[in-house]
Amino acid sequence: MFLCPGCHKALRREKTVFGFYWHCPECRGRAVTLPVLRRTHVRDYVNQIWRYAREEQGVRRRSCPACRELMIDVPIVHGESAHWLDVCTRCLIIWFDTREYEESPVVQAALAAAQPDLSPPARQALAIEQVKILAERARREGGHAAPIDSWWEVIPALLGLPVELEGEPVRRAPRATWTVAGAVAVASFLAFFNLRAAVEAFGLVPAALGRYGGLTLVTAFFLHGGVFHLLGNLYFLAVFGDNVEEVLGWKRFLLLLLAATVAGWALHVAADPRSTVPCVGASGGISGVIACYALRFPKARLGIYGRYVVCLRRFELPAWGAFIGWVLLQGVLAGMQVSGLTSISGFAHLGGAGAGVLAWAVCRERT
Incomplete structure (x- = not known):
């Protein structure tokens, strides 16, 4: 209340x-x-x-x-x-x-549409006029490009990361998201002291999937190949995890992370089951969170940054549009992965996203 x-x-x-x-x-x-x-x-x-x-x-x-x-x-x-x-x-x-x-x-059309004495058709007509006004404004300004509003947006802009501009407000502290992010950060930081040994010991090796009774499906989630790999995953978890946790509840949120992680690694292994190269990272699990977020909040506004002449410009798009572009990118990465042209596992991302889609469908059916 x-x-x-x-x-x-x-x-x-x-x-x-x-x-x-x-x-x-x-x-x-x-x-x-x-x-x-x-x-x-x-x-x-x-x-x-x-x-x-x-x-x-x-x-x-x-x-x-x-x-x-x-x-x-x-x-x-x-x-x-x-x-x-x-x-x-x-x-x-x-x-x-x-x-x-x-x-x-x-905006005048919005003020009029908010008046309680107007009939629904009148409000709808005024809303349509407002959409026309906003569309014309966007056309004059060069589409959906906009300058960066705040200094803090410069950091993800320089790293090529999206920014959540208009999302659903979170009314409860996302403690599960913070806890997972903290555990991943601590484990990865400790592993950085002897990264090669840590990756070889606890990374997922498709040809040796049964190591430690299959626990490398989980331990690989907490390790990362470098600082930027770690920070990128933590950023995506923080941006999209809070909303998904609030919708699912912390128990089902953790279950989603686990299921997406396992599904991601399963698809990664299926793509090349004889590989002896260890793989690490939380990307598969977080991909499930991203997919669930995009389907649950398709109209949330995200900002993607690019260089326009000498200035950084923000290009806004809905979450569903960004998700489609992301899926296409993962498909390209998966193709490159099969050809041995990249060390990024597009298959792990797609497998995790599949679990996120399933989680969204199940929760949607229940509600």
Whole structure:
């Protein structure tokens, strides 16, 4: 249950053509998630809110309606008006006090569509007009390319990693994700002191699958071939694992990681069962998490970065689109793997992704 950070009354959830929001019947305040705000407000205004919140440019005073952690109160200036907004960077929730939402730079079609006295056909027509406005804006700006909003995005941009721009807010701490990430980091770091020996001892060798009673199917998950290999996998686990853990619960999340890891290694072994080259990495298990995330949150916005002239530009696309591109890439890697042109196991990634698809289908059927 969401609670008003001001008067602590239960908030009421309302649905619009742009998504849900929660309002307080007493003080008329309103809680809006970042993805919904991006659909209804001027982009520069939303970017300013999120940038200030991520950079901690404010003070923490009131509790988040969802997670009860203290939100950061950031100063927002737009045109000649200025006000303070409470932001929870954990849940991606922005709290508007009385009249603040009405005074914010809402796109006109969105403001009209939110009016309760409009008929559903009228709201739908206004929503279509809003989509046309956004499409025209994107066309004038050169498609879906956009400049980098925050300094922290530069790091994954330089490494070629995607950034989650608009995802579902997480209301519980992803303790299983953090625990697995911590265990992988510690095990890999310790192995770096004598990496060759560690990989030979605990890596997965297709021709010797029965070593330690088959436990190398699990031990290989915790080892990595280098620092960048480790950091890349930890990044993907942190970005996509929290949402998947919240949907599945921590027990089924860990079961997904195990199943995806085993499925990934199984396909890797099937591709070349006589290989004596040890293989390590958490990529197979994390591929299952990625697949489950993309299918469960297909409309989540991801940012992929590329160089445009001399500047880094962000190209936005939905999670389902990024997943299709990722699967095609793994298919190419699998072909190269068969030809001996790469040491990356595309088969392990595809096997893990298959387990993620199965997990999504099972959970979807149950819900």
